[in-house]
Amino acid sequence: MSEILRELVYVSEKAANIARACRQQESLFQLLIEEKKEGEKNKKFVNDFKTLADVLVQEVIKQNMGSKFPGLENHIYGEESNEFTNELGEKITVKICPTEEETAELLSKVLNGNKLASEALAQAVHQDIAFADPALDLVKINIPQDIMGMWVDPIDSTYQYIKGSADIKPNQGIFPCGLQCVTILIGVYDRQTGVPLIGVINQPFASQDVKTLRWKGQYFWGLSYMDSNIHSLQLSNENGNDGEAASQLTEEASCEPKFTKHFSAIISASEKDTIKTALSNICGENVYGAAGAGYKSLCVVQGLVDVYIFSEDTTFKWDSCAAHAILKSIGGGMVDLRECLKRNPETGLDLPHLLYNVDNQGATGIDRWANKGGLVAYRSQQWLKTFLDLLIKNLALSNTLT
Numbered sequence: 001m002s003e004i005l006r007e008l009v010y011v012s013e014k015a016a017n018i019a020r021a022c023r024q025q026e027s028l029f030q031l032l033i034e035e036k037k038e039g040e041k042n043k044k045f046v047n048d049f050k051t052l053a054d055v056l057v058q059e060v061i062k063q064n065m066g067s068k069f070p071g072l073e074n075h076i077y078g079e080e081s082n083e084f085t086n087e088l089g090e091k092i093t094v095k096i097c098p099t100e101e102e103t104a105e106l107l108s109k110v111l112n113g114n115k116l117a118s119e120a121l122a123q124a125v126h127q128d129i130a131f132a133d134p135a136l137d138l139v140k141i142n143i144p145q146d147i148m149g150m151w152v153d154p155i156d157s158t159y160q161y162i163k164g165s166a167d168i169k170p171n172q173g174i175f176p177c178g179l180q181c182v183t184i185l186i187g188v189y190d191r192q193t194g195v196p197l198i199g200v201i202n203q204p205f206a207s208q209d210v211k212t213l214r215w216k217g218q219y220f221w222g223l224s225y226m227d228s229n230i231h232s233l234q235l236s237n238e239n240g241n242d243g244e245a246a247s248q249l250t251e252e253a254s255c256e257p258k259f260t261k262h263f264s265a266i267i268s269a270s271e272k273d274t275i276k277t278a279l280s281n282i283c284g285e286n287v288y289g290a291a292g293a294g295y296k297s298l299c300v301v302q303g304l305v306d307v308y309i310f311s312e313d314t315t316f317k318w319d320s321c322a323a324h325a326i327l328k329s330i331g332g333g334m335v336d337l338r339e340c341l342k343r344n345p346e347t348g349l350d351l352p353h354l355l356y357n358v359d360n361q362g363a364t365g366i367d368r369w370a371n372k373g374g375l376v377a378y379r380s381q382q383w384l385k386t387f388l389d390l391l392i393k394n395l396a397l398s399n400t401l402t
Contacts, residue, residue: 002139004069004148008186008200009221010131011064015057015184016204016217019155021124022053023164023179023205023215052110053161054080055094056125057154057184063096069145075191078152079318079366084110100126141228147192151321151356153185157292166208173304174266174288175295179205179215183294187321187356194355198223199325201298220301222326231329262286263387264305266296268312275311278394282387297323300332300377307387308377311337317356317369320377324354327377332384338373340388341395351384 058078066073082094092110097103104115104122111117155161160181168178175181182205188198202219209216222231264286265279279287288305290296293315296308301323324334339352354375359368378384 002136002141004143004145004188005139005198005221005223006133006136007065007068008188008198009133009136009219010129011061012184012186012200012202012219013131013217014064014127014129015060015154016202016219017127017129018057018060018121018124019053019161019182019184019204020215020217022056022121023161052084052094052107052121054154054158055082055084056096056121058082058152059094059096060125061152061154061186065150072145072148072150075148076150076152077318078154079316080154086110087112096125135232139223139230141223141225141230143197143223143225147190148197149189149191149357151185151187151189151318153183153294153318153322156183156185156294156319157181160291166205166213171288173302174290174299176289177291180207181290181292181295183292183298185294185318185322187318187323187325189321189325189356191357194357195353196321196325196328196356197225199322199327199329201294201301201322201326203295203298220298220326222301222329224325224328229329229331231326263307263383263390264288266290266299266305266308268296268310270312271309272311274395275309278391279309281394282390293319294323297327297334297377300379301326301330303379306379306383309337309375309391311374313367313370313372313374315371315375316366317371320354320371320375321356323377324356327379330379331381332377332379333381334375334377335384336371336373337376340376341392343388351381 058080059082062073062076065076084092084094086092086109090109092106094106094110097106100122103125104118107121108115108118160177160179165178168175168180180203182203184202184204186200187196189196198221200219200221202217204217205215206218207216208214220232223229262284263282265283266288267276267279269289276287286305290299293310297320299305300308320334327333334354336352336354354371360370360372363370376384378387
């Protein structure tokens with residue numbers, strides 16, 4: 001089992017390298033943007049883009065995991081289509097070829113003959129990386145490979161990635177926007193039950209050296225299977241690939257938040273006014289806005305906030321699976337907001353946790369995999385129930401229909 005977890009973390013670091021490489025030269029990066037096809041558009045954004053970097057990262061993850069664990073590549077699902085159309089109208093399927101030269105030749109067709117850009121990208125894709133995390137060697141939990149499925153969001157918060165803002169100041173450690181909000185999300189789930197098992201979140205642009213302007217990343221992982229819960233913690237231990245790994249291993253650790261006067265929450269700028277008002281009543285000034293579903297979930301993982309709440313249906317399985325697995329490993333989780341608001345606190349109904357093996361009946365395109373009822377990501381189940389009780393009461397006061 002440690003081999004699969006190690007490979008997931010390794011491939012997330014390799015993916016982060018590609019993401020950083022694609023941002024180093026603005027002239028190169030402009031070549032990597034292609035507007036999404038109508039059927040793939042996320043209705044939350046008017047200008048929704050996919051990048052070749054997205055597709056390359058996704059294909060690297062599939063190729064690496066499939067080569068190390070044959071058959072697993074057939075159960076890896078992601079947001080991005082790997083089909084591009086170049087200026088000649090040729091449809092090209094992007095994949096990782098056996099050699100760097102072959103990959104460069106394929107990418108050259110996508111990039112309309114730009115040899116320098118194609119070779120640079122191919123080099124980043126095929127480059128091996130130095131990687132070491134001793135904590136991963138301690139993981140001996142065995143999860144059968146034949147029950148595993150995987151959701152991948154190769155570059156979450158694509159808009160922030162394209163925009164590339166590097167000078168955003170954090171508020172209480174939380175970045176409202178900018179490259180720090182970009183994440184790579186890899187979540188493993190049980191294909192039979194839909195329950196999340198393993199999560200890896202890589203933050204390629206966690207910090208920037210003020211002298212060299214070089215970006216450093218960090219990653220977080222968690223595993224929850226049967227009675228075993230193991231996760232990495234943020235200790236700022238550097239490894240050999242510009243990453244900071246959370247390398248303290250904690251099993252069955254308690255992540256109950258300390259008592260504070262208010263809850264703290266993180267939301268999207270587009271959140272409904274009724275939710276914002278209710279949260280203001282519950283959390284006071286401790287309500288923060290930020291970009292990227294993956295980043296907002298990561299803020300909960302890191303303990304920067306108690307909950308991430310989103311009432312719309314524009315997050316998807318690939319946005320939530322990785323963080324859900326990590327949160328589950330530290331005593332938290334992710335639940336369906338709409339179903340939570342329907343529950344009667346006095347009846348003690350089970351919380352409606354998100355599942356990852358069933359699509360939305362009757363939906364088409366990416367809406368098949370939308371979290372239709374919205375979501376709440378949390379670190380403590382005890383505090384979640386208190387938070388939901390307060391939320392329901394405050395929404396009732398404002399006569400909100402759920």
